[in-house]
Amino acid sequence: MSEPAPHTPPPNPSDLLDLSGRVALVTGGTRNIGRQMAELFASCGAAVGVVGQSDAEARDATVAGIETRGGRAAGVLADIADPQEVTRACDEVETALGPVDILVNSAAIRPHGAIEELTVDEWDHVMALNLRAPFLFGQLLLPGMKERGWGRIINVGGLTAIWGKPHRAHVAASKGGVMGLTIALAAESAEQGVTVNCIVPGVIDTERHTPEWYPDLDDFYQRRISRIPMARLGGPDEVASVALFLVSEMSSYMTGQTLYVAGGSYPMVRGA
Numbered sequence: 001m002s003e004p005a006p007h008t009p010p011p012n013p014s015d016l017l018d019l020s021g022r023v024a025l026v027t028g029g030t031r032n033i034g035r036q037m038a039e040l041f042a043s044c045g046a047a048v049g050v051v052g053q054s055d056a057e058a059r060d061a062t063v064a065g066i067e068t069r070g071g072r073a074a075g076v077l078a079d080i081a082d083p084q085e086v087t088r089a090c091d092e093v094e095t096a097l098g099p100v101d102i103l104v105n106s107a108a109i110r111p112h113g114a115i116e117e118l119t120v121d122e123w124d125h126v127m128a129l130n131l132r133a134p135f136l137f138g139q140l141l142l143p144g145m146k147e148r149g150w151g152r153i154i155n156v157g158g159l160t161a162i163w164g165k166p167h168r169a170h171v172a173a174s175k176g177g178v179m180g181l182t183i184a185l186a187a188e189s190a191e192q193g194v195t196v197n198c199i200v201p202g203v204i205d206t207e208r209h210t211p212e213w214y215p216d217l218d219d220f221y222q223r224r225i226s227r228i229p230m231a232r233l234g235g236p237d238e239v240a241s242v243a244l245f246l247v248s249e250m251s252s253y254m255t256g257q258t259l260y261v262a263g264g265s266y267p268m269v270r271g272a
Contacts, residue, residue: 007252016249020045024247025093025100027051027080027137028107030058032206033156036240037104038062042071044244046102049074049093053107072097080107081128086136100141102152102247105134105178110160112167123170130174131181138185142194151194152247155182157258159200162266179258186256195255197246202262205233229264 024041028034029050038048039062048066050073052059059075066073074096078085094100108130113122134155145151158175160168179198186196203224225231239261245251246259260266 017044017244019102019248022046022101022247023049023093023097023099024102024104025049025051025090025137025141026104026106027089027133028156029104030055030062030075033201033204033236033239034104034106035062036236037106037243038073039066040237040240040244041102041247042066042073043069044248045071047072047074047097049076049089049097049100051076051078051080051089051093051107053077053079080133080137081125083132083136086133087140090137090140099144099148101145101148101150102154103137103141104154104156104243104247105137106154106156107133108156108158108175110158110168110171113170114167115169118170126170126174127177130171131177134178135181138181138196142185142189145194146189146192149193151189151192153182153185153194153196154243154246155179155196155198157182157198157200159202159260159262159266162200182258183256190255195246195251197251197254197256198258199239199242199246200258200260200262200266201234201239202260202265203228203233204236204239206236227265228262229268232263234261234263 019041024046026034026038029038030052038050042048050062054077056077059077063073063075074093076089076092078089080086109126138153155178157179160172161175164172182196182198242259242261
């Protein structure tokens with residue numbers, strides 16, 4: 001096991017954001033917040049493996065966009081609710097790009113289901129994708145980070161775990177678990193130069209916010225914005241910028257933390 005190197009500030013402050021030579025793996029990296037993170041990391045010099053579930057077109061577009069701007073990328077489609085698929089995704093990214101230094105567990109699902117109607121299979125599927133997959137990715141990739149004496153892991157939580165929400169018991173439980181997993185992994189790896197932190201996004205303006213997803217979209221916006229102190233939705237880029245901070249040397253003395261990128265929605269949420 002390698003000893004952590006003493007902290008030496010870089011001579012140029014701009015070097016704090018330089019990810020050259022690093023390899024990142026981003027689950028959910030082909031769309032929305034995950035894609036913004038992947039593209040931002042690549043713009044700072046990292047080679048990025050993006051893991052999506054089934055959309056080959058989105059995977060190819062993400063990889064092509066990074067490569068067009070001079071970056072290195074690899075795309076993998078995998079059902080990360082399946083442990084064997086998690087292993088395959090890690091193997092393919094590391095074969096294409098090299099050992100992973102940065103892991104972002106962004107992929108998640110948020111289905112609705114009243115507690116009395118949820119089946120065990122529905123509960124288990126949410127837990128497998130939202131909580132077990134981050135555990136498995138960490139289990140596979142954290143040892144290499146510890147051995148090399150440097151690594152960054154970001155888990156993406158959810159306000160549902162803080163607020164609670166009707167018909168989301170399985171989602172709230174999984175995201176609460178993600179926040180606990182973050183602290184546990186941070187405690188296991190802090191001495192080896194690896195940081196593990198959690199980002200909790202608020203209401204972010206993504207492709208989910210369409211009439212197909214929310215038939216009462218205007219009412220949805222009004223109700224959600226009325227509870228946000230900053231009185232607007234967030235952008236995926238605003239979450240990605242916090243992720244860049246957490247994977248860079250700018251946050252080198254932070255681990256086990258949960259950061260809320262939510263326009264003040266926690267703990268200052270306005271009216272019910």
